Amino acid sequence: MGEMLDKAKGHANEAIGKAKRAIGEATDRPDITAEGDAQEAKGDLQKAKGDVKGAINRI
Template identity: 60%
Template sequence: MGEFKDKTKGLANEAAGNAKQAVGDATDNERLRAEGAAQERKGEAQNLTGKVKGALGDKI
């Protein structure tokens, strides 16, 4: 996967994770908050992967 795809997927996962956390907060649903936090972290990792690939020219 290239830099752009990683960054795009990462941003999408971060946004979805934030939305899940907000719904979890509003409904007092701890499971949904935890899922949202995990998905947000996954997105941050994907975004970082994209940045690294960009810096290395997609050689990894």
């Protein structure tokens, strides 16, 4: 159960991060661009966490 939740949160954070990065680049706001990069990285980590939980559950 936790695997799917982590992956869903990861995809959401990744999508929001990409949107923030695009907005930051379009408005020439490096602070928003950095926020987007950080949120996208957070999403990547959450997805990886879900993958690990899934692998552990399959053992």
